[in-house]
Amino acid sequence: MLKTLTLGALAWSLQAGAQEALAGARAADEIRLTSVQTGEPETILAEAMTAEGAEACFRTPMSLALLTETYAVYERPAPEPGPGCLDARRLRADLATGTAVAFLSEREVAPGMDRVVAIYPDGRAYAWIQLNEKAGK
Template sequence: MNGKYIGGGIVIIALLFGAGVYYAQEYAYYQNVSADAADADLTLAQIDSSVLEPIAVQGYEGIDADSSPLRYRACFHTDLSIATATETYQVYADPKPLNGPNWFKCYDAKKIGADLERGDAVAFLSHHDIHPGVDRVVAIYPDGRAFVWHQLNDEAEK
């Protein structure tokens, strides 16, 4: 009989711990970032230089966390066409959108990644080493939708 109480107690503690870890990963560290915040400055790197040029942004939604430089995500619309962007800005060679929290509905890493692979969107370098070893990447669609994330660059993997 005592073994049932001990086993039940272990299960309850494990469930509570699991719920705490889930909450910490999905909600606890994230905060909304407004379009006016310094962290929300959206730029694209010009092709022949390291000059960062601001781009027009409408309908910005963003999140970030102090716990990791990789937690930044944003969604917005821009008037910048893909044709103009590819002639002016650096295309990002190996974009890998990172998953965001489930509650941040405007950002779907799997869909963005699949669209980039099919050529339905194009990724551009926004800021090299925005944090040491981390690049900011912007994916732009023909209809003006755009998504932003941070990902590790080659320097981080050395």
């Protein structure tokens, strides 16, 4: 019972914190990735953004080759099903096979949570918030 309550509280906290963390990006139609060189998030080109809950979907004209040389790859992407445009099951499979690449957008957008962005070679891209190692993941 205690474990169920704890997991429920954590899920609520994640959703609430994720929505708050994405609010700024939605308002400005801005997506940022963390630079390998500086360690700081930088705005990338993003078009046709839609956002719902803790998810955002968009397109970028930037090449995957440029992105992987410039921005930090996220080692443990774990998109979860949500109410938005992101198909978590498909995206997980594509990340596992290398069809899409996950990048660190911003670390600790809320306590224990990172913003992650996955990008396909054709420019389709998805952003979400997930628990990080500080949250026990």
